[in-house]
Every structure is written in C-alpha cells, then in structure tokens.
Amino acid sequence: MSNKDQTKQEILDAYHFRHATKEFDPNKKVSDDDFRFIMETGRLSPSSFGFEPWRFLVIQNPELREKIKNTAWGAYGKLPEASHFVVILARTKQDTKYDSDYLQDHFKNKKNMPEDHLAKYLERIEQFQKVDFDLLEGDRPLYDWAGKQTYIALGNMMTAAAQIGVDSCPIEGFDVEKMNTLLNEEGLLEDGHFGISVMVAFGYRVKDPAPKSRRPYEDIVKFV
Numbered sequence: 001m002s003n004k005d006q007t008k009q010e011i012l013d014a015y016h017f018r019h020a021t022k023e024f025d026p027n028k029k030v031s032d033d034d035f036r037f038i039m040e041t042g043r044l045s046p047s048s049f050g051f052e053p054w055r056f057l058v059i060q061n062p063e064l065r066e067k068i069k070n071t072a073w074g075a076y077g078k079l080p081e082a083s084h085f086v087v088i089l090a091r092t093k094q095d096t097k098y099d100s101d102y103l104q105d106h107f108k109n110k111k112n113m114p115e116d117h118l119a120k121y122l123e124r125i126e127q128f129q130k131v132d133f134d135l136l137e138g139d140r141p142l143y144d145w146a147g148k149q150t151y152i153a154l155g156n157m158m159t160a161a162a163q164i165g166v167d168s169c170p171i172e173g174f175d176v177e178k179m180n181t182l183l184n185e186e187g188l189l190e191d192g193h194f195g196i197s198v199m200v201a202f203g204y205r206v207k208d209p210a211p212k213s214r215r216p217y218e219d220i221v222k223f224v
Contacts, residue, residue: 011163016212018162021169024081024203030166035084038202041160045153049125050111051103053091053146054153055194057183058084064186068199071182074173075199082169083203087183088154089194090146093139098126102193147197154198161202171199 001009030038042056059065062080068087069079079085095102099122107113107121128135135141158168179196183189214220 011159014159014162017165018158018168019209019212021167021201021203021205021209022077023206024078024083024167024201025206026081028083028204030083030202030204034164034166035202037164038157038161038166039086042153042157045156047149047152048145049121049128050107051091051096051146051149052106053096054150054197055089055091056153057087057089057188059087067182067186068179071178072171072174072199074171075201078169078171078201081203082201084201086157086200086202087188088150088197088199089183089189090143090150090197092146092193092195093142094193096142096146097136098122098129143195150197154200157200166202167205168203169201171201174199 039056039058042054047053059068065079065085068085069075075085091102094100097103103122103125104118107118108115113121129142130136133141133145135145154170158170161168174196176196180189183196189195
C-alpha cells in the first residue's frame with residue numbers, strides 16, 4: 001500500500017470510528033497536548049472571506065459547567081462526564097458587517113493586507129453581503145452566516161479528534177435565547193459581539209456504538 005493510500009485509509013478509519021458519543025468515561029481525560037492539537041485544527045479551519053468569525057470557549061469552571069448542564073438539555077448527559085466541553089460562538093453583525101471595526105483590524109493587522117487591496121476587498125464583501133447573499137436585513141442573517149462558518153471548524157475538530165482516538169459529540173440541544181442569556185451574564189459574549197452557535201464535548205466512550213450506517217454512495221454523489 002502506498003503512503004497516500006495508507007493515509008486515505010487512516011482518514012476513512014477515523015470517519016468510521018467517529019460517532020456522536022452519548023456517554024463519556026469520567027475517569028479518562030484528554031491530554032493537554034492532544035486537546036491543543038484538536039483546538040488548533042479548529043483555529044486553522046477555513047472561513048468565508050477569511051473572517052474567522054468564531055470563538056471557542058473551553059468550559060473548565062465546575063460552576064459554569066453545572067449551569068450549562070441545567071440550561072442546555074443536550075448537554076445534560078455530557079457534563080460533567082466529558083473530559084473537555086467547548087461552546088463555539090459566532091460573531092454577530094457588529095463584527096461581520098463589511099464596514100465593521102473588527103474587519104478593518106482583522107484584515108489590516110492580522111492578515112497584513114495592504115491598504116489599497118483592503119479597500120477593494122471590503123467593497124467585494126459589501127457586494128456579497130448586500131446583493132449576492134442578501135445578508136443585511138436585520139441582525140439574524142449575518143449571525144446565521146457566521147454560524148455556518150463555525151460548523152466548518154466543528155467538523156474539522158471532530159475529525160481530528162477521531163484520528164487520534166478521541167471521541168466527541170456535537171450538541172445543538174439548547175434554547176438559543178436561554179444559553180445566550182447565561183453566557184452574557186457570565187460576561188462571555190463581549191457586549192453583543194458574539195452569540196452561541198453550537199457546542200461540542202470531547203472525551204472517551206464508555207461503550208462502542210452500533211456499526212456506522214449511511215445512505216449508499218450512488219444515492220448521495222451525482223455526477224452531472
């Protein structure tokens with residue numbers, strides 16, 4: 001088997017290994033080095049226009065874990081058993097609108113984009129937001145669009161975790177308004193610059209799941 005074929009098989013094996021783990025072993029912890037690796041794959045994930053419109057809150061405080069467990073029904077069975085629990089935030093319209101201070105700083109000081117190129121790039125983003133995707137009516141469209149970007153990072157983190165034998169479970173089981181209220185009271189939404197997108201637990205399974213099942217390849221992939 002060639003190196004490429006071996007790599008492909010290892011990646012597919014990780015996809016077969018990964019499942020939405022419902023019960024974690026509270027006695028097994030993900031090492032700091034392994035967890036840093038998982039988070040790094042999230043940080044390095046692609047996002048539309050390179051916005052990086054996310055924040056990963058690693059919930060370590062026992063009291064906050066308890067509050068989240070009692071607020072988000074999807075987290076109730078994962079906390080406190082999960083080794084690590086991450087709340088993924090999406091940036092709101094305050095930061096993702098084409099003329100925001102965040103984007104000016106992001107592209108100028110983080111991406112080191114030249115001034116002349118920056119002006120043209122922001123014009124293109126304005127066109128995209130106003131016309132192409134019609135994202136500027138109200139606050140929700142841009143927030144939802146940023147949330148879509150966070151799912152790219154979520155998928156990459158779960159796949160990377162599976163490749164090193166770490167289990168995960170994505171969690172959407174929560175009332176958005178209640179969770180945003182809780183996180184805001186904890187001072188974690190930075191005065192409306194962020195809102196909750198999704199959550200994910202990491203750790204080690206208690207028992208093996210049923211074999212993975214999916215619709216057949218020919219039903220999903222169509223060449224046209």
